[in-house]
Amino acid sequence: MLVTIYGKNGEKYGEFPAPAPIRIGRIIDNIPSKDIPFKSDIDISKTLEELKTKFQVNAESILMLDDDEEFLTSSKFWLQKLGHYVEAYSNADQAFMQISNYPNRYHRILIDQNMPGINGASFAQSIEALSHNFKIYILTANVESVPSSFTQKYPVVKKPCNMINIVGAASKNHISRERTTNY
Known part of the structure; x- marks a missing residue:
């Protein structure tokens, strides 16, 4: 093939x-x-x-941004195992540059809310103008730290999360914009 x-x-x-x-x-x-x-x-x-x-391969292109390297590595491994294309970043500037250079490359962007120097909601806001082709998800242990205006706009995945949460955030069928996901 x-x-x-x-x-x-x-x-x-x-x-x-x-x-x-x-x-x-x-x-x-x-x-x-x-x-x-x-x-x-x-x-x-x-x-x-x-x-x-x-x-008939239903794969998507996913960018992940999280300062937890271990979480990024394991999430990337499992999402790739499911057939998705995954780019993982622990540095917000590098992730922003990649999204700026290739705004139509990604179907989904998964962003950690609490990172050094920037929060996920602010990062989401900064990349939103680049493209409307991707869906943004916020990952956080503290749902209250995400402004309510963002929880209305972006799905929030509660940490600690397992691969079901991450796979859910990478799949159209497992998550909806109307609720916070805590599997």
Whole structure:
């Protein structure tokens, strides 16, 4: 099985093997750098759309921002295992730069509310103007720390959370904007 990989300007990089089980992260990781020297130039959204159409793979592109490295690593691992494309950041400036450079790359953005130097609600507000293609979720141990105007707008996932919470935040079918999620 082959999947077409596209560049961010719509150019076709080529067709590459899609090893079973089909996971976007595995496909991209296995592409030789001689074929695509800068993997950041891949149009993730277009590639995921082809996976949905061609292979009925329901994967999404997710960006996570949290200052807890262990939480990021384990969350990224499990979300990738489910077939999602995940970029994880512990630095808000780096995450903001990535979203600024690729505003249409992500389906979902999961943001920790309490981080050094910035809170999740403020970060959400700063990225909101960049694109309306992604959905934003706030992760927090202290739901009261999220302004009520944001809890009306963004789903809040209560920490400590397990993989069910994270997978739920990454899935359209598991979470709604009208409530705080505490599985």
